[in-house]
Amino acid sequence: MSFIKKFIEQETVSRRNFLLASAYGVAATAAMRMFGPSPAMAATYSDPTVAWSYRNRTNPYWNEIVSGGEAFIESLGKDKSALTHLINEGSSEKSLADVKALLAKTNGELALAIDTNDAPNARPVVESCVEAGAYVSTLWNKTDDLHPWDFGDNYVSHMSWSDEGPAEQTARILLEAIGGKGGVVHLGGIASNNPAIERLNGLKNALKDYPDVELLDAQPADWDTQKANEVMSGFITRYGDEISGVHCANDTIAYGVLEALRAEGMDIPIVSYDGNPQAVGLVAEGKILATVFTNPHWGGGITAALAYYAATGHFKPSEEPNEHREFNGPTIFVTPEDAKAFKASYLDDVPSYDWKDFWGPSNGPIVYK
Amino acid sequence: MTATPSVLPDTHNRLNRETLVKWAPLLVLGVLLLLFPFFEWLEDFRAAKDHTYLVDSRFLSIRNFARIAISASPALMVAIGVTFIILMGSIDLSMEGTVSVCAVLFAFLFLGMGGTMGSWAILAIPGALIVGAAMGFINGLVHVKLKIPSFMASLAMGFVGTGLALLLTGGDRIRVEDEAFRSLLTVRWFNFPIMCYVALFGLLVAWFIQSRTTLGRNFYAVGGGEELAKASGLNVNRVRIMGFTLAGVFFAMGALLAVGRIGIAETATGNGFMFVSITAVVVGGTALWGGIGGVWNTLIGVLIVNVINNGMVVIGLPGWVQDGTLGLLVIAAVVLSTDRRAVSFVK
Structure with a gap:
């Protein structure tokens, strides 16, 4: 049971920090506005299309990811069918082609959450999105030399898990x-x-x-x-x-x-x-x-949320520290002693997450070897 | 020159070659059964351990044969289904989708009607067989009525099946926990689980259909020479549709055994059956151009593939070598077990 208590405490604390941080952020943006818009500021959109690109639905893991994405969409007061699904069926080529097609269709007004199927495919996907002015957050796959902070605001974040x-x-x-x-x-x-x-x-x-x-x-x-x-x-x-x-x-x-x-x-x-x-x-x-x-439900939701809230201008990725742009997802141990409690609090009744608490449950920055 | 008819030695030669080709798959299986224990012996010999060849083999034990039989049982049912189609000179690639749909619908029906073998839930078993037959029937109709080549029609039906299974489950897996149903795996008669006897029964039924019914003989007629069969007044289209329907029933049996083996029905239940079944049929000596072979060949083929798979793990072959080795062994087995001199061209 103790891990749940710790987890909730951790979340509460980080939510408080986040509120404070975002208050500062708002003040800072307001201050900046007084001196005119920054030339480097990327365009933001009032109602971008939200899409999730992933492998397939035959795997319970990806189902959980998608359920998180849908829960996030519902938190915006929309129907869950408003989430666009791009399914790559394990093909990096299809993954990239689908993204390009959607960029053309939405004219770049897109918040994309994606697992690019393999690491080398992350770069062309990110570059296409940046070029079109869309916002992208990646999950799992990217090469070690590709970093969100090298692309201004449009490459919002990358989340992975260290196993x-x-x-x-x-x-x-x-x-x-x-x-x-x-x-x-x-x-x-x-x-x-x-x-x-x-x-x-x-x-x-x-x-x-x-x-x-x-x-x-x-x-x-x-x-x-x-x-x-x-x-x-x-x-x-x-x-x-x-x-x-x-x-x-x-x-x-x-x-x-x-x-x-x-x-x-x-x-x-x-x-x-x-x-x-x-x-x-x-x-x-x-x-x-x-x-x-590894809480794929939260991972799926928060990846979409990061791209969406960056696209709407709710927060400015380039003002966040690096550990907010590349971070590890949560890992929680389940052993016979706490399995029942864990099941009750995470699986039987999926908690409703605060999709603006981007980094609360996360697990530290990604460390490269 | 003596008065001996000159055709006699020829016939004699041909008979010899035919006999050899006929028994080659069994020979391949025999060689494999001696080969893997040899590697085991070699390993222990190098480690300077006591090991009498064959006698001390872990591979060549009843317990391990039971394990091979367990993994072969579902594949055997699926391979028998596709054997009938290949005998006709067609091909059926819908097995992965059909197996998944049958497995998932079986699980839904079984759990929905009580979830124990002692209740109405037992009707889920014929239910699954009917679903398999229906899928095969549609497959045959698409192939025959829309005149789409069987490999394309069945491949497409397979995708439809996988999609349907996904739609039904939403990607979840369904556990079938009933003790009586799982006795397929857990209860053993003479060291072998019940599912092996069910597969054996399926094999005998298939053998009966192949050798003792008009339908079975018609499969050979269509595969041996479709024009001829048609000219003799055989309704080839009807035979084809019936063939695909029958294959569907055997795919459903494969699905039941697959669920019995791991207790889970999901969209991925059908995964891997295409490779195993087609390979097994060909390795067993059934010709892809139709008319030659049969269900006993398929039994040997399924056993060859499963013996190779099991043996490679037993002798401790590293994972990255296994896939390549399986491919090479399959080519070797096909070379040995089909009479390629009889075919003028391969397409």
């Missing part, structure tokens, strides 16, 4: 549960995906402190339940009882692993990632030891 730390912590929970000795296996995401790499690194970091635990094997399961099921069956054949714990890169993988163990009548601890509602349910039942909630 290495949280994955390390779930790994520690797992390694403690198996008594600090034995063998563990890891089932990962698509091998080239950043979160897949970070989550495996997290496990490896934790293993350094547990010399008696051997990482028997790590194989990609492509974020897919059925593939995970088959890979886990192979692991059971190869290692049998040597496996004393399983580290899964996300919840969809964990479902497949659980069923493979069930088919064998095995019951060993597993940890997971993402905090999907069903996984949280399984944590509450004690079938999964821990998962990490």
